[in-house]
Amino acid sequence: MSLPDWAGSAGIVGSLVFLAGIVVNVVAIGAIPGNRKPSTGMAWLLAVLLLPGVGIVAFLFFGSTHIGSRRQKRLREATGAIADAVAALPEQLPPAGSPPYVTAVSRLNLRNGSLPLLLGNRAEVVTDYAGSIALMAEEVERAERFVHVEFYITAWDEVTDVLLSAMAAAADRGVAVRLLLDHVGSRRLDGYRDLVRRLDASGIEWRAMLPIQPLRRRWRRPDLRNHRKLLVVDGRVGFMGSQNLTEPCYHKPRNRARGREWVELMVRLHGPVVHELEAVFVSDWYTETAEVLDAGTQWVPDAHGVAAEAVGDVPAQVVPSGPGFVTENNLRMFTSLIYGATHRVSLTSPYFVPDESLLYAVTTAAQRGVAVELFVSEVSDQFMVGHAQASYYHALLEAGVRIYLYPEPYVLHAKHFTIDDDVAVIGSSNMDMRSFSLNYEISLMLLGEPVVARLREVEDTYRGLSRELLADEWDRRPARLKYVDNVMRLTSALQ
Numbered sequence: 001m002s003l004p005d006w007a008g009s010a011g012i013v014g015s016l017v018f019l020a021g022i023v024v025n026v027v028a029i030g031a032i033p034g035n036r037k038p039s040t041g042m043a044w045l046l047a048v049l050l051l052p053g054v055g056i057v058a059f060l061f062f063g064s065t066h067i068g069s070r071r072q073k074r075l076r077e078a079t080g081a082i083a084d085a086v087a088a089l090p091e092q093l094p095p096a097g098s099p100p101y102v103t104a105v106s107r108l109n110l111r112n113g114s115l116p117l118l119l120g121n122r123a124e125v126v127t128d129y130a131g132s133i134a135l136m137a138e139e140v141e142r143a144e145r146f147v148h149v150e151f152y153i154t155a156w157d158e159v160t161d162v163l164l165s166a167m168a169a170a171a172d173r174g175v176a177v178r179l180l181l182d183h184v185g186s187r188r189l190d191g192y193r194d195l196v197r198r199l200d201a202s203g204i205e206w207r208a209m210l211p212i213q214p215l216r217r218r219w220r221r222p223d224l225r226n227h228r229k230l231l232v233v234d235g236r237v238g239f240m241g242s243q244n245l246t247e248p249c250y251h252k253p254r255n256r257a258r259g260r261e262w263v264e265l266m267v268r269l270h271g272p273v274v275h276e277l278e279a280v281f282v283s284d285w286y287t288e289t290a291e292v293l294d295a296g297t298q299w300v301p302d303a304h305g306v307a308a309e310a311v312g313d314v315p316a317q318v319v320p321s322g323p324g325f326v327t328e329n330n331l332r333m334f335t336s337l338i339y340g341a342t343h344r345v346s347l348t349s350p351y352f353v354p355d356e357s358l359l360y361a362v363t364t365a366a367q368r369g370v371a372v373e374l375f376v377s378e379v380s381d382q383f384m385v386g387h388a389q390a391s392y393y394h395a396l397l398e399a400g401v402r403i404y405l406y407p408e409p410y411v412l413h414a415k416h417f418t419i420d421d422d423v424a425v426i427g428s429s430n431m432d433m434r435s436f437s438l439n440y441e442i443s444l445m446l447l448g449e450p451v452v453a454r455l456r457e458v459e460d461t462y463r464g465l466s467r468e469l470l471a472d473e474w475d476r477r478p479a480r481l482k483y484v485d486n487v488m489r490l491t492s493a494l495q
Contacts, residue, residue, distance in 0.1 A: 067210075067224060067323045067324055071287055071324075072324055074286055074287045074290065075283070075287050075324040076324070077286075078282070078283035078286050078287060079114050079283065079324075082114045082115065082279050082283065083114040086110075086114065086115065086116050089116060091116065092116060092117050092118060092119050092315070093106075093117070094106065094117065094315055094447055095119075095315065095447070095448065098422060098447060099340060099342075099420075099422055101336065101337075101339075101340035102340070102422060102423060102447060104336070105333060105336045105337055105340070105423075105445070106317055106445070108332060108333065108336060109317050109319045109329065109333055109445065110317075112319075112325065112327040112329040112332065113318070113319045113320050113321070113325070113329045115276045115279065115317060115318045115319070115320070116317065117315055117316070117317040117445075117447075118271070118272040118273050118275075118276065118315070118316060118317065119272075119313070119315045120271050120272060120313060121269060121270065121271030121272060121273045121274075121313075121314045121315070121316045122269070122270040122271055122310040122311065122312045122313075122314065123267050123268070123269055123310060123311050123314050123316065123446055123451055123454075124267065124268040124269075124310035124311070125265065125266075125267055125426075125454050125455065125458065126239075126241075126265070126266045126267065126268060127263075127264070127265055127414075127458060127461075129159075129243065129248050129261070129262070129263075129264055130159055130248075132239070132241075132243060132264070132266040133159060133160060133162060133163050133243075133245070134162055134163075135239070135268060136163050136231050136239055137162040137163040137165075137166040138166075139231075139233045139237050139239075140163065140166040140167055140170055140177075140231075140233060141166050141169070141170070142233070143170045143175045143177075143233045143234055144175065144234055145175065145176065145234045145235075146175060146176040146177070146178070146232075146233075146234060146235075147167055147170055147175055147176070147177045147178070147231070147232075147233050147234075148178050148230075148231070148232045148233075148278065148281040148282075148285075149167065149177075149178070149179045149180070149230075149231045149245075150179075150180040150181075150209075150226075150228055150229070150230050150231070150280075150281050150284060151180075151181055151182075151228075151229050151230075151244055151245045152181075152182045152185045152186075152225065152226060152227045152228065152229060152244055152428070153181070153182065153185045153186050153189065153244035153245065153246050153250075154179070154181035154186045154195065154244070154245040154246070155186065155189050155191055155192075155195060155245060155246040155247070155251065156191065156194065156195045156198050156199075157191065157246060157247045157251070158247060159246070159247040159248070160245045160246060160247070163245065164198075164204075164245075167179070167202075167204055168202035168203065168204060171202060171203030171204050172203055176205070177203065177204045177205065178204070178205045178206070178281075178285060178293075179199070179204050179205070179206040179207075180206070180207055180209050180226070180281070180284055180285065180288065181206065181207075181208060181209065181245075182208070182209045182210060182225050182226045182227070183208035183209060183210055183211040183212060183213075184210070184212060184222065184225060185225055185226075185227070185244075186208070189246060189250065189251050190251045191251060207285070207288045207289055208288075209225075209226040209284065209288055209440075210224060210225060210226055221438075223434075223438055224323050224438055224439075225438070225439050225440070226284065226322070226439070226440040227428050227429075227435065227439035227440060227441050228240075228280070228284070228320075228428050228440055228441060228442045229241060229242065229243060229244060229266075229428050229442070230277050230280065230281060230442060232274060232277050232278045232281060235274060235275060235278060236270065236274065237268065237269065237270055237274060238268070238269045238273070238274040238277040238278070239266055239267070239268050239269070240266065240267060240269070240277060240318075240426070240427065240428070240442060240444060241264065241265050241266035241267055241414075241415075241426055241427065241428070242264050242265055242266070242413055242414050242415045242416075242426075242427070242428060243262075243264035243265075243266050243413075244262075248261035248262050249261055249262075250262065255409075258409045259409045260381070260408075260409040260410065260411060261409075261410055261411070262410075262411045262413040263406070263410050263411065263412050263413055263414060264413055264414055265348075265414035265415070265416055265426065265458065267426050267444065267446075268310070269316070269444075270310070271314075271316070273316040273317070273318060273444070276316075276317070276318035277318060277442075279318075280318060280320050280442055283320070284440070311448075311450045311451045311454055312450075313448075314446050314447065314448055314450070314451050315446070315447040315448065316444060316445065316446050316447070317444070317445045318442065318443070318444055319333055319427075319442070319443040319444070319445060320440070320441070320442055321429065321436075321440070321441045321442075321443070322439060322440030322441060323437070323438065323439075323440070324440075328436050328437065329443075330427075330429045330435065330436060330441055330443050331355070331357065331358060331436040333425070333443065333445065334358060334361070334417075334425070334431065335357050335358055335361040337417075337419050337423055337425065337445075338358075338361040338362060338365050338419065339361055339364070339365070340419065341365050341370045341419045341420055342370065342420055343370060343371060343420055344370065344371045344372075344418070344419075344420055344421075345362070345365055345370055345371070345372045345373070345417065345418070345419055345420075346372075346373050346375070346417060346418045346455075346456070346459045347362070347372070347373065347374045347375065347417045347431065348374075348375040348376075348412065348414050348415065348416050348417060348459070348462065349374070349375075349376065349415055349417075349430050349431040349432070350376065350377055350380075350381075350411065350412055350413045350414075350415065350430060351380075351382070351385050351389060351430040351431070351432040351434070351435075352374060352376055352389050352392065352430070352431045352432065353385060353388045353389050353392070353430075353431070353432035353433055353434075353489075353492045354392065354431055354432070354433075355433055355436065358431060359392065359395065362374075362396065362399075362401060363395060363396065363399035363401065364399075366396075366399040366400035366401045367399050367400065371402075372399075372400065372401045372402070373401070373402045373403075373404060373459075373463075374396065374401055374402070374403050374404065375404045375406060375412060375459065375462045375463075375466065376389065376403065376404075376405065376406065376412065377405070377406050377408070377410070377411050377412045378405035378406060378407055378408045378466075378467075379408040379409075380411075381411045383488075384488050384491060384492070385432070385488075385492070386488075387481075387484050387485045387487075387488035387489075388485070388488040388489045388491070388492040389432075390481075390485045391482075391485035391486055391488065391489035392489075393469065393474055394471075394474060394475070397469070397470075397471040397474060398471070402468060403468065403469040404462065404463055404466035404467070404468055404469070405466055405467055405468075405469055406462060406465060406466050407465060407466065407467070412462070414458075415427055415428060415429060415430055415431075416455060416458075418452050418455045418456060418459065419452075420452075421449045421452050421453075422447065422448070422449070422452065423445060423446070423447055423452065424445075424446045424447075424451050424452050424454075424455045425443055425444065425445050425446070426443070426444050426446065426455075427441060427442055427443035427444055428441045428442050428443070429441035429442075429443050432492070433492055
C-alpha cells in the first residue's frame, strides 16, 4: 500500500529541517566561540542548541559587539589623535613610596586608553544627590567659553532643572554648550519627548549617542550603550562618577511609593586631569557627529578656588573603555589593582557579575589574607542581574569576602573601590560583564592616602547602614531561588 502524496512531502520536509538543524549546529560550534571568552561562547552555543529558533534570532541581534565600521573608524581616529597629543609629554610617575604595581597599572592604562597619569589635581567627593547637580549648575553659571555634558540618562525634571536651565542660560549668553545623552537610556524614561522639545527650543547643541533608528539606517546591537557620566566647564573644572541626570526615583511611580531612591557618588575635579575628561567628551562628540572640537592643550586654572573639602595634590588618570576598546581597559585595571593589594580591598558596585578573571582576583585576594569587603544593595532593582549577582555570593563568602547589604528600599548605585591606602577608583563602570564589554564607560584612578581616606569615610557610612550577609543565612535559601540564580548567571554571559 503506497503512502499518500502529502505524507511523502512531509517526510521530505522533515528530513530537510533535520539536516538544516545539523548544519546550523555544526556552523555554530565553529563560528560562535571565535573572539569570545569561553564562558560567553558556551552560553551562546547552549542557547542555539537548546532553543534553535529563539537562540539564532537572539544571537543575530545580540551576538556581536561590533559598533559599525564608520563609528569604529571615528573612534580609532579620535583615540589615535589623543595618543599622538600625549606622546610628546614626559612620563609622570606616581609619588615616591607608591607600590611598584601602581606604576605598572598607570602604564597599562596609558597603553590601552591613551591617557597618562597626571599629577597636581584636587578631588572633592560628593555624595549628596541633589547637591551634586546643584554644584554642576553653579559651575555652569560661571562658564565663559564652553560647557560639555555627557550622561547615560538625561531628564528635564524638578531636580535637574537647575542644571539644564543653567546650560540653556549659558548658551543664550554665547557659551558653547554641548550635550550628549544615550538614546535608549534616556528614551525609556517618562518625559523624554518633553526633554527633546525643551532641548530643541534652547541654544544647547545636543546629540543622542548610539541611536537606534532603523528608518534612518541607524541600527546596531540594541544593548550596546554609552554609560558615561561627565561634565566639563571651560577646561577648569570637571565632574564624573555614577550619577545620571534625573530625579532619584527615576520617574517611576512604584519607586516613589516605596521610597526607593538611588544612592550615588560623584567627584569634582580641578587640575590637569580635567583635560582628560574633556578629551573623552571630544572623542565621543566626534564619534557621534564627525565634528572636530578643539579640546585645548593646557589646563585652565580655576580663578574661583576649590572647596575646602577637596583633597589636594592627587595623581589622577582617566581610563575610557567600551566596545571599541577590545582590551577591556576597565577590567584589566580592576583585576591588576586587586592583585596588587596587600591588606585591604573595599568594593562598591550595584551590579557585581564578574567574569572568571575578576572573580579569581577578588577571591584570591581574600584567600591570601587581604580583608576584602563588597557593598551591594539588599534588593536589586533589576531581576535578572540581581539573581545573576546572587549566584556568586557563595563563592565569595567561602573565600572570606565580607558582603554588606545596603538597606532597601534604597539602590546603592555608586561605583568605586579602594586598594590598601594607595589607590581609589571612581567612575561609571559596574563590576559586571555588561560594563566590561557592552557599555562605554569612564573610570578615574586616584592615588594617595588622603583621597583613599576620603573614600574610606564613604565606605564606613555604607557599612554603618548595611547588614552583613553571613554564609549560614545564604546557604539556607530555598532551592528554587538557587535555581533561578544559576539560570540568570548563565544568561549574564550572553554577550
